[in-house]
Amino acid sequence: MKDMLKLGGLLLLITVIAATALAAVYKVTKPRILEQKRLVLERALILALPDADKTAIVPVKKDDKVLYYRGYANPDTSKFVGYAFVAYGQGYSSVIETMVGVDSTGKIIGLKVMSQMETPGLGSRIEEVKYGEKTPWFQDQFHNRNAAKLAVDKDGGKIQSITGATISSRALTKSIVAGYKILKKEISRN
Amino acid sequence: MEIRMLFIISISAIFINNFIFSRFLGLCPYIGVSKQLDSAVGMGAAVIFVMTLASTVTWLVYTYLLLPAQTNLFYHLFALKEPPDLTFLKTIAFILIIASLVQFVEMVIQKVSPALYKSLGIYLPLITTNCAILGVTLLNIDENYRFIEAIVNGFAAGVGFTLALFLMAGIREKLDLADVPKAMQGIPIAFITAGLMAIAFLGFSGLKLGM
Amino acid sequence: MSAIKVFTKGLYAQNPVFKQALGLCPTLAVTNSVQNGIGMGLAATFVLVGSNVLVSLIRKAVPAKIRIPIYIVIIASFVTVVDLSMAGYFPVLHKALGIFVPLIVVNCIILGRAEAFAGKNSVGLSFLDGLGMGLGFTMALLILGTIRELLGNGSFFGVPVTGASFEPMLIMILPPGAFLTIGFVMAFFKWLENRKASHV
Numbered sequence: 220m221k222d223m224l225k226l227g228g229l230l231l232l233i234t235v236i237a238a239t240a241l242a243a244v245y246k247v248t249k250p251r252i253l254e255q256k257r258l259v260l261e262r263a264l265i266l267a268l269p270d271a272d273k274t275a276i277v278p279v280k281k282d283d284k285v286l287y288y289r290g291y292a293n294p295d296t297s298k299f300v301g302y303a304f305v306a307y308g309q310g311y312s313s314v315i316e317t318m319v320g321v322d323s324t325g326k327i328i329g330l331k332v333m334s335q336m337e338t339p340g341l342g343s344r345i346e347e348v349k350y351g352e353k354t355p356w357f358q359d360q361f362h363n364r365n366a367a368k369l370a371v372d373k374d375g376g377k378i379q380s381i382t383g384a385t386i387s388s389r390a391l392t393k394s395i396v397a398g399y400k401i402l403k404k405e406i407s408r409n
Numbered sequence: 410m411e412i413r414m415l416f417i418i419s420i421s422a423i424f425i426n427n428f429i430f431s432r433f434l435g436l437c438p439y440i441g442v443s444k445q446l447d448s449a450v451g452m453g454a455a456v457i458f459v460m461t462l463a464s465t466v467t468w469l470v471y472t473y474l475l476l477p478a479q480t481n482l483f484y485h486l487f488a489l490k491e492p493p494d495l496t497f498l499k500t501i502a503f504i505l506i507i508a509s510l511v512q513f514v515e516m517v518i519q520k521v522s523p524a525l526y527k528s529l530g531i532y533l534p535l536i537t538t539n540c541a542i543l544g545v546t547l548l549n550i551d552e553n554y555r556f557i558e559a560i561v562n563g564f565a566a567g568v569g570f571t572l573a574l575f576l577m578a579g580i581r582e583k584l585d586l587a588d589v590p591k592a593m594q595g596i597p598i599a600f601i602t603a604g605l606m607a608i609a610f611l612g613f614s615g616l617k618l619g620m
Numbered sequence: 621m622s623a624i625k626v627f628t629k630g631l632y633a634q635n636p637v638f639k640q641a642l643g644l645c646p647t648l649a650v651t652n653s654v655q656n657g658i659g660m661g662l663a664a665t666f667v668l669v670g671s672n673v674l675v676s677l678i679r680k681a682v683p684a685k686i687r688i689p690i691y692i693v694i695i696a697s698f699v700t701v702v703d704l705s706m707a708g709y710f711p712v713l714h715k716a717l718g719i720f721v722p723l724i725v726v727n728c729i730i731l732g733r734a735e736a737f738a739g740k741n742s743v744g745l746s747f748l749d750g751l752g753m754g755l756g757f758t759m760a761l762l763i764l765g766t767i768r769e770l771l772g773n774g775s776f777f778g779v780p781v782t783g784a785s786f787e788p789m790l791i792m793i794l795p796p797g798a799f800l801t802i803g804f805v806m807a808f809f810k811w812l813e814n815r816k817a818s819h820v
Contacts (some may be wrong), residue, residue: 225556226683226685229683229686230686230693232688233693234501234505237693237697238475238498240697241497241498241697241701245497245704248704248705248708249494249704249708251708251709252707252708254708255708256711312426312614338794339652339773339794340772340773340788340790340793340794341790350779350780414675431795432649433648433795433798433805434645434649436648437641437642437645440641440644497704498700500700500703500722500725501693501696504696504726505696505723508689508692516764537692537726537727538728540726540727541723542726543722544645544719544723547719547722551718551719555638567647590807590808591810591814592814593807593813596803596806597803597804597806597807598803598807599803600799600800600803600806601800601803601804604797604800607795607796607799610795611794611795619699
């Protein structure tokens with residue numbers, strides 16, 4: 220029994236040492252991790268609102284939760300460019316998160332898939348950049364279209380879906396329509 | 410609504426995201442213990458039991474001890490200024506919980522039912538390093554499951570693992586009698602078989618469960 | 621055993637994946653691209669070398685009864701370091717590898733080496749053993765990743781190489797492809813061995 224206590228104590232001591240060391244590592248890496256998350260968001264916002272000034276994209280919040288963003292072309296926020304919102308759509312094997320930018324008429328001015336874990340080679344091609352090109356071809360199709368009236372070709376729309384990955388293509392497309400609807404409701408409420 | 414959600418989680422853990430065929434978790438025991446149906450039963454039962462238990466305990470520990478939220482017990486216990494963020498201890502805490510749970514279960518079973526201990530006993534120590542157990546507890550956190558959902562997910566993932574183990578053991582017992590090329594005998598042919606079964610399981614992934 | 625042999629045995633003769641069938645889960649799960657495979661391999665190598673050295677350093681002070689829990693704590697600590705650093709400096713890779721980063725803890729190769737080698741040998745040898753096994757693991761991931769990405773996506777490291785006339789076999793980067801590939805690669809190594817044995 221005494222032996223067990225001694226061993227248990229030693230194990231506890233080692234665990235505490237390990238935890239302390241990890242706390243130090245966490246202290247160093249935590250700001251980096253948060254910074255990376257912020258960068259993902261910032262890059263997405265720049266792509267969603269290409270004409271906006273980087274410093275003049277303002278989140279509109281309710282109870283600490285960001286509802287959408289307002290983008291302006293100049294730092295003194297006098298010239299309004301458009302809104303940006305995050306659209307969530309249940310894809311084939313994951314939730315597809317997309318940052319979408321629209322102008323005041325609902326025309327899409329930019330978008331960027333922020334998170335998805337769709338099937339490699341199929342659904343994940345929503346982010347595919349063809350070799351030698353710079354932007355993902357699937358997402359490029361959405362530019363200058365009305366966010367309220369989007370549909371993939373199989374549903375009679377103009378968005379060419381990815382071969383073999385209709386579910387992912389449709390999920391992204393529909394999530395934008397749904398997200399835009401919510402955005403309009405929020406805007407009219409404020 | 411709740412029941413429906415639990416049903417969706419179960420079906421998805423057993424078939425669509427089967428731990429073996431789609432998530433690649435728990436392959437070492439899968440290849441190691443799938444030679445006979447008898448041992449597959451023992452291993453499967455032990456995994457289901459420990460997975461459910463581990464899901465329960467790790468969820469509670471993560472939510473009430475590690476997560477920086479108002480519910481953090483350290484925050485109240487030591488009257489801290491703000492909830493401490495101990496999420497970085499997740500891996501180390503979970504693996505220690507699983508290791509102690511396995512030890513504990515082993516002791517209890519040995520005391521309560523020597524017969525059960527005899528059939529499950531040898532599989533329990535193997536479970537600590539079975540990545541399916543740690544895997545399911547980490548997935549519960551990643552997926553933001555609530556308490557009941559985490560428990561159901563743990564149980565269902567164990568059932569999915571056992572299903573895969575059964576199917577494989579059934580095939581491998583027959584395979585022993587088959588004329589397999591020398592180089593393919595043993596593990597290689599087991600993998601090829603698993604590959605063919607994974608193709609079948611791929612069919613489940615088309616299943617669309619309304620959320 | 622000579623120091624060189626301690627290092628090289630992990631590469632081929634005792635390759636953890638192909639010869640010992642250890643660490644299979646990450647091997648199959650992350651090799652749908654070369655990049656993910658190498659990332660996982662190097663992360664595991666770091667943990668393996670770190671834990672081997674530390675375990676060897678304290679091997680005389682550790683009571684035999686609780687050595688396994690102590691090894692697990694050490695390994696889990698190194699894994700957490702890798703996990704946090706990867707999240708901070710390589711977020712894309714971290715996301716692609718997902719829960720397989722924390723799962724390095726239960727990679728049987730690492731605990732296996734701590735128990736079978738580092739707990740009994742000097743720091744220098746343990747370092748070499750960890751490095752050899754880690755690189756052997758990385759090599760196995762590289763081989764599988766190359767085959768799967770080439771056949772399944774027609775590319776290597778994300779760069780298309782097969783040209784338009786080759787229609788990629790998607791199945792290779794999906795889960796079944798992982799099982800089939802490792803099955804055939806292991807059979808190939810066994811065949812090589814059998815041939816060598818019959819020649820002697």
